[in-house]
Amino acid sequence: MKFHHIGIPTEGSFEGEIDLPHLKMSVSDHKNNPFGIQWQRFWEGAPYPDLVKKVAHVAFEVDDLEKALEGKEVLIAPNSPSAGLTVAFIKVDGAPVELMQFDPQID
Secondary structure, eight states: OEEEEEEEEOSSOOTTOEEEGGGTEEEOOGGGSTTOEEEEEEOTTOOSOHHHHHSOEEEEEOSOHHHHHTTSEEEEEEEEEETTEEEEEEEETTEEEEEEEEOTTOO
């Protein structure tokens, strides 16, 4: 696993918001700071567990998402929020963790 970002939920707007209507949320670019912080604001009716919408998560890149999910408590099943990326959320000691698999064929 390789660290990718930390996602911090917020209820207020923030500078540099990137709206993602298909996900019902807005995010910041985690590359805009040296620590990989991504601010997240979930829109009304966003279909995610409260744990994900209210508690910060750490995201890691994995080579094999299916294998990384084995034996884990899945909060959000694998899905593709953008081309070349599949993500899932698991629960680890009461906190959400995002696992991300990038398609090596897509840059």
